[in-house]
Amino acid sequence: xxxxxxxxxxxxxxxxxxxxxxxxxxxxxxxxxxxxxxxxxxxxxxxxxxxxxxxxxxxxxxxxxxxxxxxxxxxxxxxxxxxxxxxxxxxxxxxxxxxxxxxxxxxxxxxxxxxxxxxxxxxxxxxxxxxxxxxxxxxxxxxxxxxxxxxxxxxxxxxxxxxxxxxxxxxxxxxxxxxxxxxxxxxxxxxxxxxxxxxxxxxxxxxxxxxxxxxxxxxxxxxxxxxxxxxxxxxxxxxxxxxxxxxxxxxxx
Ligand code: BTN
Numbered sequence: 001x002x003x004x005x006x007x008x009x010x011x012x013x014x015x016x017x018x019x020x021x022x023x024x025x026x027x028x029x030x031x032x033x034x035x036x037x038x039x040x041x042x043x044x045x046x047x048x049x050x051x052x053x054x055x056x057x058x059x060x061x062x063x064x065x066x067x068x069x070x071x072x073x074x075x076x077x078x079x080x081x082x083x084x085x086x087x088x089x090x091x092x093x094x095x096x097x098x099x100x101x102x103x104x105x106x107x108x109x110x111x112x113x114x115x116x117x118x119x120x121x122x123x124x125x126x127x128x129x130x131x132x133x134x135x136x137x138x139x140x141x142x143x144x145x146x147x148x149x150x151x152x153x154x155x156x157x158x159x160x161x162x163x164x165x166x167x168x169x170x171x172x173x174x175x176x177x178x179x180x181x182x183x184x185x186x187x188x189x190x191x192x193x194x195x196x197x198x199x200x201x202x203x204x205x206x207x208x209x210x211x212x213x214x215x216x217x218x219x220x221x222x223x224x225x226x227x228x229x230x231x232x233x234x235x236x237x238x239x240x241x242x243x244x245x246x247x248x249x250x251x252x253x
Contacts, residue, residue, distance in 0.1 A: 002174040004033035005064060005181075012036070014056075016043035019121055019135040022063040026123065026131055030065055033178070037062040037170070044137060046117055048243060058141040059155070060170060064134045064177060070185055071129040076122060077227030078189060080106045081196040082180035083118050083134050088199055089176045090138075091115065091156070094169060098159050101201040104220075104229050104247050108138070109201060112249045113154035115139050136173065140164050152249075197222070201249065208248040211240065215248065 008031050015021050018036045020043075025036065041061040044052030054061050071078065084106040091100045091108060101109045108116035116138040123130045139155035141163045157163050184192060197203050202220045209218050209231060218231040218238075228239040229247070 002033070002171070002178040004031070005174040005178040006033065006035045006171070007031070008034040010034065010036045012038050014038060014040040014042065017041060017045050017135075018061055018063040019045055019119055019133050022065055022133040022135075023121060026065070026133075032065065032067050034065040035062055035174070036065075045119060045135070046137075047119060052117060052119075052137045053146075053149075054137055054139070055142045058143075060136065060138040060140055060166060060173070062136060062170065064136075064174075066132045066134065066181060068129045068132055068181075068185070073124055073127050073129060075189070075225060076129065077105075077223075077225065078184055078192060079120050079122070079129075079132055079134065080118065080227060081192055082184050083120065083136065083177065084108065085192070085195055085199070086173065086176035086180045087116050087118070087136060087138065089180075090169065090173045093172055093176075094156060094164065095159050100199070102196065102199050103201045103249065104223060105227055105242050109249060110154050110156070110159055112201075114152055115154050115156060134177070138169070138173075140166060140169055202247055208250070209245055210248055211245045220247070 015038045018038050018041060022036045038061055040056035041054060044054055044061055046052040084102045087108050088100055088102055099111050103109050106118040107114050119135040121133045141157045142155040145153045206217050207220050209216060218233045221230040221232050223229055228241050231238050
């Protein structure tokens with residue numbers, strides 16, 4: 001059971017984006033662990049300026065407010081890692097027989113298809129993090145996806161016999177997120193890094209990668225402290241940030 005995550009819960013039937021709502025809330029000094037949860041989020045925001053489309057009432061779209069004042073800006077990517085691991089552990093608890101992985105930087109895959117995404121928005125104060133809004137979108141009970149997404153996207157229910165209770169999944173997520181967050185706070189960064197890499201799709205393997213409009217193959221050697229992926233191409237090591245490269249679970253996706 002989480003001690004402080006989700007204790008202050010703002011649940012709303014519909015808001016454009018839980019991240020935007022949580023960012024606006026920061027000026028009112030919410031308690032640490034405040035959660036903003038919307039059943040319907042018509043203007044959900046995703047990575048790289050994309051929109052996050054989620055069927056109303058069937059999935060989880062929420063944001064958690066943390067104050068990681070102990071975290072240096074150059075270690076910001078640790079928040080992405082811990083959040084991805086928390087979602088991964090939740091998925092493993094709910095679907096123990098399925099293959100769950102993290103796709104760099106922080107997409108969640110079930111059997112190679114995207115089931116969840118993370119958007120973290122930080123407020124910085126000099127070299128330290130002041131606050132973080134951790135936005136999580138998880139496809140839970142959505143049975144069908146629009147045609148253009150159907151080969152790429154999946155949901156938890158697609159791998160289960162019955163629909164999930166959204167609030168129960170949410171409680172597991174809070175529990176896992178808080179546990180990971182407290183580990184980071186306790187300075188257990190090496191453990192976090194090891195676990196992230198252990199579940200990273202394509203780590204130390206040859207993967208398909210899209211760089212600009214070129215689709216090519218490269219060896220994924222690792223992820224650096226700032227979150228850039230390290231790819232070995234033609235005997236040379238290159239580092240790319242999220243705007244420059246994306247890993248493809250399959251070459252045609
Ligand atoms: C991605 O592009 O993969 C990240 C998607 C993040 C979506 C979540 S849903 C809750 C929170 N509020 C938003 O507007 N976005 C995030």
